[in-house]
Amino acid sequence: MPVTSADAPLDAPEPRTQSLMLSFFGIHLLGRPLAVSSGSVIAVLEETGVSEEAVRTTLNRMVKRGLLERHRQGRRTYFGLTAHAAQVLADGRDRVWRTGAVNRDWDGQWTMVGFSLPEAWRRERHDLRSRLIWAGFGPLQNGLWVAAAPVDVREAVSGLGLDAYLRVFRATVASPTEVREVLEQAFDIAAIGARYRSFLDRWDRTDPVPGSPSELAGQLLLHTDWLGLVRQDPHLPAEHLPADWPAARAEAVFRGLARRWERPAAQAAAQLLDTLDLD
Numbered sequence: 001m002p003v004t005s006a007d008a009p010l011d012a013p014e015p016r017t018q019s020l021m022l023s024f025f026g027i028h029l030l031g032r033p034l035a036v037s038s039g040s041v042i043a044v045l046e047e048t049g050v051s052e053e054a055v056r057t058t059l060n061r062m063v064k065r066g067l068l069e070r071h072r073q074g075r076r077t078y079f080g081l082t083a084h085a086a087q088v089l090a091d092g093r094d095r096v097w098r099t100g101a102v103n104r105d106w107d108g109q110w111t112m113v114g115f116s117l118p119e120a121w122r123r124e125r126h127d128l129r130s131r132l133i134w135a136g137f138g139p140l141q142n143g144l145w146v147a148a149a150p151v152d153v154r155e156a157v158s159g160l161g162l163d164a165y166l167r168v169f170r171a172t173v174a175s176p177t178e179v180r181e182v183l184e185q186a187f188d189i190a191a192i193g194a195r196y197r198s199f200l201d202r203w204d205r206t207d208p209v210p211g212s213p214s215e216l217a218g219q220l221l222l223h224t225d226w227l228g229l230v231r232q233d234p235h236l237p238a239e240h241l242p243a244d245w246p247a248a249r250a251e252a253v254f255r256g257l258a259r260r261w262e263r264p265a266a267q268a269a270a271q272l273l274d275t276l277d278l279d
Contacts, residue, residue: 010210016224017050017058022067023223026089027080028269030172035080037274041133044272047217069276071276074109078276092227101230101251103198106237111151112135114144124162131157138186146186148237179240187211187234189241196246201227204253208215219258226254 024044029036042055059079062068069086071078113132117125126267135156137145153168173179183189202208203224211220229250238245 017045017054018062019035019228020045020050021055021058022089023060023220023227025068025085026092026237027219028083028266028273029224030086030093032088033278035069035078035278036080037276038077040273040275041079044216044269047214048140050082055183056075062079063227066131071278073276076274078274080276081276088163092231095230096223096227099235101235101247102245103235103239104238106148106239108172108179109149109150110171110173111137111149111153111170112140112144112171112218113146113153115162116143117162117165117166124160127160128157128162133234134231138234140186141184146182147234148183154174179237183236183240188238189236192233192236193242193246195229195233198249199225199250200246200253204249208257211233214268215264216268219261222254222257222261 015251021041024041027094038056038059041059044053045055046052046195059068062085063079064071066082067088068079071080073080093207117128132147135151135153136149137151138147150170151212156162157163157166183226203222209221228238233247238247
């Protein structure tokens with residue numbers, strides 16, 4: 001029940017409205033041959049505090065970026081996922097429900113990527129770094145990035161046309177290098193932990209969405225916050241993280257709330273959505 005971004009991860013932090021909208025499409029339309037009317041999207045996101053103007057602007061932007069397709073029936077406009085967006089959302093769903101937030105099965109293998117791009121290729125460098133971050137890499141030193149997992153780098157950077165500029169290795173650390181030393185140099189562990197604690201501060205409470213008009217609004221806000229969190233988490237090996245690492249508790253809170261709101265949110269969505277069958 002995901003949100004994620006195109007080109008994993010859409011090459012930049014998403015505006016809040018787009019993130020919420022992707023949550024909505026990922027939860028309620030992914031895998032279904034349907035398009036949904038703009039009025040329905042406006043009605044759903046209005047419950048999360050998003051204005052009609054912001055929804056319309058974001059829908060148009062997502063069409064231009066190849067994430068949504070317009071379909072017209074009479075005077076109404078409907079929006080459906082493109083194949084690219086569906087693939088990205090499915091990847092986000094796997095990231096949330098299969099990969100999880102805690103890496104307890106690390107085998108000690110690192111994936112290393114070295115690269116050197118022409119100085120003028122700022123956009124290409126930005127795109128490459130964005131893809132590497134999404135795939136769990138962090139910068140160990142200039143031009144050398146590492147991930148604490150076996151990563152299919154060719155797939156992670158597909159479409160960028162930069163394969164000839166990359167050098168990819170699988171490796172383990174050797175003395176005098178320590179795993180914790182590499183983690184602390186390549187990743188901001190304190191910042192990652194702080195983001196999980198911030199999530200807990202908001203959601204681990206009796207009334208996590210005070211004043212929310214519906215479980216549907218709570219569901220969208222929850223999923224948006226959670227994927228925004230895990231997409232910034234490189235999934236580092238738990239055995240080398242601080243003993244009070246908050247990811248497991250945060251994930252339990254997320255899953256508990258997600259289960260609580262799943263059925264009532266689906267019922268609310270069914271009442272609000274005006275859909276068009278694309279079969």
